Amino acid sequence: MPDDKQSGKPELASEDGREREARRIAAVRRYDILGTPPDGAFDRIAALAGRLFDVPMATVTIVDTDxxxxxxxxxxxxATQTDRDASLSSSAILTDAxxxxxxxxxxxxxxxHPMVTGPARIRFYAAAPITTADGHRLGAVDVRDTRPRRITPEQAAALTDLATLVMDQLELRLSALHMLRRQRELLQVARAARDRAEQDRARTAAFAAVLQSSLLPPALPHVPGLQAACHYTTASVHDIGGDFYDIFPLGAGxxxxxxxxxxxxxxxxxxxTSMIRHTLRSTALLESDPRTVLEILNKALLADPTAGVRLCTLVFGTLVPDPAxxxxxxxxxxxxxxxxxLRPARRGLRPRAEPMQLSGGMLLGVLDGASVVSRTLRLAPGEALLLRSDGLTASRTSHGARFDEExxxxxxxxxAATSTATRAAAVIDDLAALLATFPVGPADDVALLALSATPLGAGGAPVGASGTTHTSGPRPQERA
Structure with a gap:
């Protein structure tokens, strides 16, 4: 058996050590993170660590009792877990450095150590502890390689920054949980005369679904009659951007x-980004008016005057199936x-790609009472709707011209003119291929989300798969 120093466990004979470990485990339990589903935010941090250090393996770990x-x-x-005695993360939580x-x-x-002498044959290991504000080390962000190597002080500092980012995500997740609980209490008071028991059960299930979200969803949900596709291209693999997208259910179809x-x-x-997505998901379950949803989000962005600049541009939409x-x-x-x-040619009408202007809608997080604007459209079978961030129209083509709104x-x-039925996956594939032709990549991160309605069969039911695609791409110079 490894000694307590190697396994990262306090000495059994030390009462102080046992008390410190008990407080640390209590902190792990407080964040309610063990056993939760995959989360895009943490997956991106691990991938970023792997690319930043050019290593084949990187993890975000939480150290439990055993x-x-x-x-x-x-x-x-x-890989999902390992014994505490068999992990070097247990040693990484012994100090703050x-x-x-x-x-x-x-x-x-x-x-x-078994990770060194065993099949893994780890020859290089570096880790930064994930530390709470009150000093408890929950786990680590670590990188490992099968060959020896050295890192610079700047890289060690970057690893610490990634661990801090993980801690920020855990704090945001915990804050969202508290906020959702407060909203539930207020809703119960306001709707006490209604069928409270049934609504509480549905609301609890919806709140649980909200907590499983992250910066980018690992997959888009299946929506009957809809094809959805998305794409994300980062402007730099060494930095984290703030573009995001999401699709989630509101109930009743x-x-x-x-x-x-x-x-x-x-x-x-x-x-x-994480705070905004959690706020949108929770508020939209309680408020049927999309404008009210964005007004509440704007108040949330302005609520903490010590948080610095918190600005967001956003398009938020609702989907209601049309019987036709x-x-x-x-x-x-x-x-x-x-x-x-996007509408293809039909019944004598020319193909069109009409911009859905929301004139008068204001940037969120600037002014209390910021104006938000709504408009309604029908997405008929064979038509598509494209949402995108401004990185797409801030880039240069292979001819040096700016790829602008026009x-x-x-x-x-x-x-639209070359398609008999515009499908979301085809729109995203087309734009992703276009991005690949930009010689220096996009000037900013690019997020794309396309939705298309599938055609109806003879019985009035949607035909064809309603599957989704989720793709991402690096800058051109990073492909080689």
């Missing part, structure tokens, strides 16, 4: 979707670039 659980694992397909072991075979702490862009980059933008086929869509905007309604409208119109 196990180390992987909240995210890059390069370790299928990063643990860096250039060659595990020549380090007294690791040369006899209704659905909601959104695409937005927050100010800034890095940990601050990621934390703000397709959907009725209500779009509500706050200062975001227009969506495009260029995008012309490109989408051509797509």
């Amino acid at each position: 196990r180390v659980w992987f909240k995210a694992a890059y390069g370790l397909e299928g 990063p643990l860096v072991i250039p060659d595990t075979r020549h380090d007294a702490l690791t040369r006899a 209704r659905w909601a979707f959104c695409l937005g862009d927050v100010s800034g980059r890095g940990a601050t933008a990621a934390a703000l 086929g397709g959907f009725t869509i209500t779009l509500t905007g706050g200062g975001h670039p227009p969506a495009y309604h 260029s995008l409208a012309a490109h989408l119109t051509h797509h």
Whole structure:
């Protein structure tokens, strides 16, 4: 058996050590993170660590009493947890400083460790502890390689920054849980005369679904009669942007979707994005008017004057199935670039890509009482709706010209003209291929979300798969 120093457990004979460990485990339980489903925010952090250090393996771990659980694992397909004695993360939580072991075979702490002597054959290990504001080390962000190597002080500092970002996500998740509980209490008081017991059960299930979200959903849900597709291209693999999108159910056959862009980059933008998505998901379950949803979000962005600049452009929409086929869509905007309604040629009408302007909608997070604007459209079978962030129209083509709003409208119109039925997956594939032709990639992150209504069969039911696609792409210079 490894000694207590190697396994990261306080000495059994030390009462102080047992008390410290009990308080640390209580902190782990407080964040309610163990065993939760995959989360795009943490997956992106692990992947970013792997790319930043150019290593084959990176993880975000939480150290429990007798196990180390992987909240995210890059390069370790299928890995979910390991025994605490068999993980180097247990040693990484012993101090506040990063643990860096250039060659595990020549380090007294690791040369006899099963990760070094066993099938994994780890030769390099570095980790930064994930530390709470009150000093409890929950786990670590770590990188590992099968060959010895050294890192710079700047890289060690970057690893600490990633651990801090993980802690920010955990705090936001905990704050969202508290906020949802407060909203539930208020709703119970306001609707006490209604069928409270049934609504409480539905609301509890909906709140649980909200807590499983992240910066980007790992997959889009299946919506009957709808094809949905999305794409995300980052402007830099070494930084985190603030573009986001989401689709989620509202109940009674209704659905909601959104695409937005927050100010800034890095940990601050990621934390703000997570808060916005949690707020949208929770508020939309309680408020049927999309404008009210964005007004509440605006108040949330303005609520903490010490948080610095918290700005967001956003398009938020609701989907209601139309008995005649397709959907009725209500779009509500706050200062975001227009969506495009793509319609192929039919019944003598020319193909069109019409911008869905929401004139008068204001940037969120600037002014109390900011104006938000709504409009309604029908998405008929064979038509598509495209939402996108402004990174798409802030780039240069292979000819050096700017790909602006006029260029995008012309490109989408051509797509509609060459399609008998416009499908979401085809729209996204087309734009992703276009992005790949930009010689230096997009000037900013690009988020794309397309929705298309599937055609009706003879019996009036939607025909064809309603499947979804989810793709992402790097900048051109990073493909090689």
